[in-house]
Amino acid sequence: MSAGDAPDLGKAIVEAVREASAEARLVGADEVVERLRARGFGECLDTEPEVDPCRRVEALLSGLPEIASLASLSGRAVYHDPALLSRTYARILDRKGVTALLMAEEIRANSRDYPRPVPVELFEAPPFDLAPEAIEAAFKAMAASEEFRDIAFTTTSQGTVYLFSSLHLERDYATFLAEQDETFSMNP
């Protein structure tokens, strides 16, 4: 690859990541390379055989301000365009295979940032799409693990279960916020 090819390659890398982000998918450098080859950039990638194309793509990705990287649970870097695939959603996608962690981190982020507890039904709906049995199993796993000891629940007067992290919300406050959330429809 000549220096003159870099802008085109960079542009193609951005397009490859955007294509995946538009499909709500995270991509690693290896998949970007595959997508580049499919776009006819194989020759360009192979001009310096001593350089692994993945490393080269990773190096180029690190210099693209419009593309964000995420340290995946798998340990590798994955990429997305935050304009098409938000950081929040990217994290959800990355954690989808690890239910307890997925739920715990989502609960923690909500408790920390907004702050608010979340109704348990949140996890039954897209993009989580967890079956009640899976949610229950995750709760049991969390209860047995020191890692998740901050994850707690409160039940409103109407019987809805809300989840919160005690690292960020006191129980009484979480209970208040849950009651308030549930009665918004009566306070229009």
Place this chain on the structure above:
Amino acid sequence: MAASRGGFAGKVLRVDLSTGKIGVQDTIERYEAVLGGAGLGYRVLWDEVPAGTGPFDAANKLVFAAGALVGTSVPCNGRTTITTIFPTCWPRPLVGSGHMGGHFAAKLKYAGYDALIVEGKADRPVWLMIRDAKVEIRDAGHLWGSGIRRTTLELSQEMGPDCVVAAIGQAGESQAPMGMVINSVSHSAGGVGGVMGAKNLKAVAVQGSGAVRIAGDKAEWEKLVKFHLSILGANNQHVVPSFPTPQAEYYNPASRWVGQPGRRWGAAKPPVELTGDIHDLSRIVYRTNSAAFFLGEEAWKYTVRGNGCTACPIRCHTMLRVPSVTVKYGIPDMAQNTCIALQFGRMFFKGLMAGKGGEAAIEACMVGMHLADDMGVWSNYGQLQRDLRKLYEGGYLKARLGSKEYASIPWDKYDRNDPAFLLDLVPRIANRQGELGDVLSRGTGAIFDTWSIPESDWADDHSTTYWKMGHPKHHANEDDGQCGVIINTQYNRDAQCHSHTNFVRNGLPLAVQKKLATDIWGSPDALDAPGDYTPANPYKARRAKWSLMRKELHDALGVCNWMGPWVASPRWERGYAGDDSLESKFLSLATGRPMDREELDRAGERIFTLHRALTIRDMGQVDMRAGHDTVPPWVFEDAKGAAPFTKGTIRMDRADIGRAMDFFYEAMGWDTATGAPGKARYAALGLADVGEGLAAAGLVPQDGK
């Protein structure tokens, strides 16, 4: 003059029903300083309706007013403000406005009028026909006794399908203070229907063939409209969706942005699936489904589409088709509305209040909409329903109603949460039938007066959400601490201000809200997390003032305060900022007269101060702080005994609220001892004549501030 100014239609239509005289005035010459809408209404009442005038006196006037932005392409511009001596204000009627969306305001502008001032009283039932310059008072004998739907249909058939009809039902005809006027089938203004009825005015039907001229650069105008659309959220300017999505960094399960791709308007023919980019400006209509937000998942399958007001893409009046109600209750299977009016029927039943309510709640809502929107019965922001529940469950009715009347009411249906109960109750109210129907038709104050129930029975009880003067709280301390309390002290009816709540409930994380608050109000301390309130400070008072001024501006310009102001947005690339000067930019382009944000805010303050002056004049006392700006005891209590300023309580501290009011009065430039403006303040706002009039009556603070 009018011809050189855009935005305004240029004329105000006056109709004297006593004499039959119909005339016009120049809008700019007389009312430009108060813009239009509520400002124009207040000015008419100040100039022309003497203190002590009763709401149903012929001397009371009814001012239907649009604003300079109505009928343009500004999003959310469909508001009509109807200002009058408001009949449910207790213990004495005072100035107030009812607000309705729909298409009446735009039609009035297209017919050539910024406002319609109705004076006097007809000697027989009439309706008002407005077809551009042709205005006639016509006989309404054949319509009297009809519901709003039939009236709308008959007048539409007579005038043509492009007319808009604003009509009263049986409640208005019977001069019920709780009567409302409705245009475009579902867009209501509460409390003013009885005033129409007292004037024997059944309806106003408007047809307009004109347009609203934009005086400024057209390309700039179009660019600004597109920008405005780009910073719109969903209903109530909730700027994040309720669901996680690749297209948004933030989400909030309590957001009214419920239109997730994949959802379906299941009762549309054929059903419509919500698709595409949630930020697509041509799909804003998909974001809001009021029925799904208020009533839960089941509502999607009954949804036909969203309906709404002129130039508004939000479409918050969700149209529902529920076939079962025709079979069960003999009513049409279609209805549409939003918020409290959507839930009019459900809210009577304690057993249907839990959660979203499901199918039973949906049916109760359908029955409620059918009755209330046809007979024209207002809910007073749900106070009617809370009143009935407290009266029944507290044993007041059994003790006070005659046994025969009590036995005639189908309480068994009420106890079973059977919506058929409403088929009995609502006509009683609309027709003022029996003691119960009559008392409820007159509003909460009538409950205190008629049955010698102390106001404190309501004001001490948080479950009533009663605030003062016959009306409930409207987004008070439960939403916004001291800011909400201040706002709820200021009006003679429920506050109806959404500037503050639209911001605190917008769904953004607290840190982002605080960043925006710093930019707009000067400090992150202008805002607290809900239920984690800190002591009062000047920045909260500044935000309360800003919220009130923007509400008044919106009511004067004809844009929707249920959606605005637009100071937050869904736009990540803008740091979620909206635009605090949007209103002044639009008005400048519309009129061709440049006006910056500060100048327009001063106009809002002028309008709000005029409302204050009218209240002082008609109460005949200057000490608003003690006599008007009151806070109910429940605000200073907590069911679990939590102290103020502890996390998880909305309990306020009396001394702190006193300081909050001090900060607010100082921000307004009012006397802190009385909460009243001085002569100098009136003069500084261009209301010198008002200040002098009040001074002559001894109704300005003694130190003359």
